[in-house]
Amino acid sequence: MEKPSIPQGTRDFGPAQVARRQHIFNVIRRTFETFGYAPLETPTLENLSVLTGKYGDEGDQLLFKVLNSGNFLVKERRGEITPLVTADDLDAGHKAVLPKIAEKGLRYDLTVPFARYVAMNRGTLTFPFKRYQMQPVWRADKPQRGRYREFYQCDADVVGTNSLLCEAEIVLMMAQVLNGLGLDDFTIKINHRGVLRNIYQALGGEGKEADLFVAIDKLDKIGRDGVTRELLEKGFSAPTIDTLFALLGVEGDYAEKLERLLAGFVTAGVEPDGLRPTATTDDEESAYYRGLNELAEVRDLLVASGFKQFDRLEFDPTLARGLSYYTGCIFEVKINNVAMGSVSGGGRYDNLTGSFGLPGVSGVGFSFGVDRLYDCLETLNLFTETGETPTRVLLTHFSAEAGRAALPLLAELRAAGIPAELYPDAGKLQKQFKYADAKGIPLVLVLGPEELAAGVAKIKIMKTGEEKTLALSEVVAGLTA
Amino acid sequence: MEKPSIPQGTRDFGPAQVARRQHIFNVIRRTFETFGYAPLETPTLENLSVLTGKYGDEGDQLLFKVLNSGNFLVKERRGEITPLVTADDLDAGHKAVLPKIAEKGLRYDLTVPFARYVAMNRGTLTFPFKRYQMQPVWRADKPQRGRYREFYQCDADVVGTNSLLCEAEIVLMMAQVLNGLGLDDFTIKINHRGVLRNIYQALGGEGKEADLFVAIDKLDKIGRDGVTRELLEKGFSAPTIDTLFALLGVEGDYAEKLERLLAGFVTAGVEPDGLRPTATTDDEESAYYRGLNELAEVRDLLVASGFKQFDRLEFDPTLARGLSYYTGCIFEVKINNVAMGSVSGGGRYDNLTGSFGLPGVSGVGFSFGVDRLYDCLETLNLFTETGETPTRVLLTHFSAEAGRAALPLLAELRAAGIPAELYPDAGKLQKQFKYADAKGIPLVLVLGPEELAAGVAKIKIMKTGEEKTLALSEVVAGLTA
Numbered sequence: 026m027e028k029p030s031i032p033q034g035t036r037d038f039g040p041a042q043v044a045r046r047q048h049i050f051n052v053i054r055r056t057f058e059t060f061g062y063a064p065l066e067t068p069t070l071e072n073l074s075v076l077t078g079k080y081g082d083e084g085d086q087l088l089f090k091v092l093n094s095g096n097f098l099v100k101e102r103r104g105e106i107t108p109l110v111t112a113d114d115l116d117a118g119h120k121a122v123l124p125k126i127a128e129k130g131l132r133y134d135l136t137v138p139f140a141r142y143v144a145m146n147r148g149t150l151t152f153p154f155k156r157y158q159m160q161p162v163w164r165a166d167k168p169q170r171g172r173y174r175e176f177y178q179c180d181a182d183v184v185g186t187n188s189l190l191c192e193a194e195i196v197l198m199m200a201q202v203l204n205g206l207g208l209d210d211f212t213i214k215i216n217h218r219g220v221l222r223n224i225y226q227a228l229g230g231e232g233k234e235a236d237l238f239v240a241i242d243k244l245d246k247i248g249r250d251g252v253t254r255e256l257l258e259k260g261f262s263a264p265t266i267d268t269l270f271a272l273l274g275v276e277g278d279y280a281e282k283l284e285r286l287l288a289g290f291v292t293a294g295v296e297p298d299g300l301r302p303t304a305t306t307d308d309e310e311s312a313y314y315r316g317l318n319e320l321a322e323v324r325d326l327l328v329a330s331g332f333k334q335f336d337r338l339e340f341d342p343t344l345a346r347g348l349s350y351y352t353g354c355i356f357e358v359k360i361n362n363v364a365m366g367s368v369s370g371g372g373r374y375d376n377l378t379g380s381f382g383l384p385g386v387s388g389v390g391f392s393f394g395v396d397r398l399y400d401c402l403e404t405l406n407l408f409t410e411t412g413e414t415p416t417r418v419l420l421t422h423f424s425a426e427a428g429r430a431a432l433p434l435l436a437e438l439r440a441a442g443i444p445a446e447l448y449p450d451a452g453k454l455q456k457q458f459k460y461a462d463a464k465g466i467p468l469v470l471v472l473g474p475e476e477l478a479a480g481v482a483k484i485k486i487m488k489t490g491e492e493k494t495l496a497l498s499e500v501v502a503g504l505t506a
Numbered sequence: 507m508e509k510p511s512i513p514q515g516t517r518d519f520g521p522a523q524v525a526r527r528q529h530i531f532n533v534i535r536r537t538f539e540t541f542g543y544a545p546l547e548t549p550t551l552e553n554l555s556v557l558t559g560k561y562g563d564e565g566d567q568l569l570f571k572v573l574n575s576g577n578f579l580v581k582e583r584r585g586e587i588t589p590l591v592t593a594d595d596l597d598a599g600h601k602a603v604l605p606k607i608a609e610k611g612l613r614y615d616l617t618v619p620f621a622r623y624v625a626m627n628r629g630t631l632t633f634p635f636k637r638y639q640m641q642p643v644w645r646a647d648k649p650q651r652g653r654y655r656e657f658y659q660c661d662a663d664v665v666g667t668n669s670l671l672c673e674a675e676i677v678l679m680m681a682q683v684l685n686g687l688g689l690d691d692f693t694i695k696i697n698h699r700g701v702l703r704n705i706y707q708a709l710g711g712e713g714k715e716a717d718l719f720v721a722i723d724k725l726d727k728i729g730r731d732g733v734t735r736e737l738l739e740k741g742f743s744a745p746t747i748d749t750l751f752a753l754l755g756v757e758g759d760y761a762e763k764l765e766r767l768l769a770g771f772v773t774a775g776v777e778p779d780g781l782r783p784t785a786t787t788d789d790e791e792s793a794y795y796r797g798l799n800e801l802a803e804v805r806d807l808l809v810a811s812g813f814k815q816f817d818r819l820e821f822d823p824t825l826a827r828g829l830s831y832y833t834g835c836i837f838e839v840k841i842n843n844v845a846m847g848s849v850s851g852g853g854r855y856d857n858l859t860g861s862f863g864l865p866g867v868s869g870v871g872f873s874f875g876v877d878r879l880y881d882c883l884e885t886l887n888l889f890t891e892t893g894e895t896p897t898r899v900l901l902t903h904f905s906a907e908a909g910r911a912a913l914p915l916l917a918e919l920r921a922a923g924i925p926a927e928l929y930p931d932a933g934k935l936q937k938q939f940k941y942a943d944a945k946g947i948p949l950v951l952v953l954g955p956e957e958l959a960a961g962v963a964k965i966k967i968m969k970t971g972e973e974k975t976l977a978l979s980e981v982v983a984g985l986t987a
Contacts, residue, residue, distance in 0.1 A: 059896075
């Protein structure tokens with residue numbers, strides 16, 4: 026017999042791990058709900074027509090596809106059987122065969138299903154619509170440390186409003202979750218696609234804008250020299266690149282950087298610019314550099330909300346978040362002093378639901394990576410000790426009779442909400458204590474013949490070895506006090 | 507553009523539905539944990555070698571299979587490409603092609619992954635091992651009312667002990683969950699494979715035992731006439747079938763039925779019998795009719811545990827639960843006065859992990875069907891009203907300035923754990939009230955110019971229309987009182 030195993034890149038979560046993960050989910054859920062985000066759950070299986078083409082070519086490759094059920098090689102209709110896959114299809118390759126044998130796939134992220142849900146339910150939803158979603162996603166990525174084929178995402182998005190209060194509240198929620206988890210040493214980076222746009226304009230519009238963003242996005246990884254090399258290759262001139270680094274290198278706190286960049290833009294002759302055509306018709310707005318303006322507004326809203334952790338909020342003009350669909354503010358969170366990518370990120374988009382026939386719905390959202398948060402908490406030793414069981418009290422006994430005599434106390438403990446077990450088989454006390462120890466059960470009640478005769482129980486605190494004797498009628502009160 | 511849709515038999519769960527489902531999960535989780543069951547989570551994707559052959563031929567058909575990723579038609583090794591699927595394979599049909607293009611499938615139930623987990627981790631687990639698991643499963647069944655292709659199961663199992671305390675606690679947990687959900691009018695049916703075995707022996711061992719169980723299992727659906735017809739076809743004689751119905755028809759309460767069946771067995775000359783060869787070596791045990799004996803013991807344990815709902819616990823000698831792997835007690839729960847199959851069921855098995863190379867592990871477990879519980883609660887109107895949002899308080903305002911002035915109060919409410927929102931865009935009060943109404947937000951705070959000038963807020967209770975005015979500094983205290 027083959028030894029059973031689980032697929033590469035997937036994991037079993039035993040009791041202690043589930044308890045720790047639940048702790049993370051609870052902190053995130055409580056935060057989302059306190060800010061008025063409502064839960065949504067979408068199916069694991071989505072039609073491939075919904076998923077394909079949304080994540081780029083690489084994403085399409087990484088989608089897990091589900092075989093059509095039954096005889097997937099033929100089409101049967103009114104008793105007539107037509108082959109779906111021919112030898113010619115085999116010769117044409119897997120891309121020709123795929124659409125004939127698979128029409129469903131596994132959820133790849135939570136954003137596309139959310140967009141699909143909004144488009145499908147546009148008629149009944151009340152906007153602004155604030156939803157959170159905490160579900161697993163699947164990617165046929167090469168498994169490696171910290172990268173799994175099945176992992177959880179926790180997203181919160183609000184669609185149907187341009188209000189920058191939403192952006193400010195993303196910062197508040199990020200901070201509340203991290204503080205709630207005890208991950209106090211974090212940096213929330215914020216930028217705006219409008220700032221990146223202005224930087225491109227300040228360079229005189231030379232080269233391709235997309236090339237510029239892609240290169241800037243790599244600054245963390247390949248450094249100034251690497252970015253310079255890449256931009257030179259893409260046709261940017263050396264003086265232009267110097268201007269770029271002068272702008273990216275502005276120093277100071279959040280407000281100072283805003284001011285210095287503005288000065289830089291004005292000097293470079295950048296015209297005030299509206300970045301988001303669908304966003305607003307407010308005339309005044311176009312009189313500002315929208316990116317800088319919105320970032321200033323977000324800061325003001327945070328001050329008004331009593332946000333105190335500006336030392337952990339960094340305006341970073343180099344933050345680009347790849348070639349994503351973001352159009353406004355963008356966010357990214359790092360836990361300092363842990364070698365780990367970002368644990369959270371997000372931004373504003375203007376056309377989430379466009380590909381599902383509902384254009385012009387602006388929204389802003391962000392996501393937590395639970396697996397990375399878990400690894401950070403573990404690295405920093407921030408999990409409180411978790412046993413292999415929720416049980417707080419083990420009742421031990423030497424005989425079937427003594428076991429039965431313990432049942433009323435067991436029922437009483439549970440009725441008081443205290444998870445409790447009676448060791449199911451009568452037997453050696455040593456074995457029962459070993460069980461409590463292995464499972465991390467903190468309290469053991471000994472109900473031996475003497476104790477039962479006297480109407481008492483001996484309680485042992487496993488961690489300290491301390492023992493005390495309580496009347497049976499006082500055990501529950503003693504434990505809940 | 508095609509309208510987006512979701513696959514047949516799958517569902518989106520909007521905010522109100524998720525909240526209601528969470529309520530069910532919470533009651534079940536709390537109960538499992540109070541009884542010392544610890545959470546386990548297994549991957550959605552399992553190797554087909556683990557899943558196949560565990561659920562019968564029909565089950566194998568209903569497994570969702572996942573296409574191997576990348577180019578599933580070829581094998582690439584050191585640059586050498588070998589076709590995996592040939593034209594001959596196509597001719598041989600989908601059963602020949604399947605193993606070449608799919609090696610993973612979606613979880614079909616929670617029992618097989620649990621068995622796989624126990625077998626894989628035998629070296630590190632402490633037995634008895636009590637685990638619960640609440641996760642979705644997938645079946646390519648024909649979708650119909652109440653039958654979905656993606657649905658949740660909630661299982662609790664304990665392996666590594668023969669103690670009948672586990673059986674008694676299953677009854678306690680079933681009752682606690684149903685009472686906790688307000689589903690007070692239920693019937694827990696209990697039987698024992700040993701009783702069915704004894705009935706077969708009382709019939710003189712005529713015909714096939716499996717045929718008998720299958721027929722009895724249909725009694726609810728096809729009635730006495732249908733069962734008689736089926737047994738006659740299978741070669742049972744008419745007098746034997748009369749004896750069968752005399753035994754199945756014993757009347758009385760739990761204890762009386764036990765007594766009357768025992769008398770019937772003795773009259774029919776049934777020898778005391780040990781049903782479970784691996785279960786115990788206790789000599790005394792074989793002196794009893796094990797099924798009746800164990801059922802009596804479970805009853806005694808329930809009495810000793812203070813169980814009060816014997817009017818809802820029925821010993822039903824006709825309960826068979828199909829041709830499952832059960833070997834001891836079996837359970838099934840019906841909600842009375844709702845047209846719905848069983849909402850929970852389970853039993854004891856002796857060889858859960860045998861197919862994974864770990865024989866002789868006895869255990870007992872049961873499962874709740876969350877979707878059926880949901881439908882019962884809905885039918886009986888037992889859900890408390892749930893809004894489309896967790897938000898308790900909406901703060902309204904007429905201008906960006908007023909909105910900003912409301913931010914400290916918003917932060918204060920959230921810090922007190924009260925889910926609250928500020929309507930994100932300044933605008934007509936009517937629109938903001940409509941929003942609160944549509945989302946089911948119970949309280950609306952009006953922060954108009956006059957209110958702000960006076961340092962007060964007007965609070966409207968949406969359900970009653972009642973209004974009161976509170977000083978801003980007293981709002982949180984007023985709402986938490």
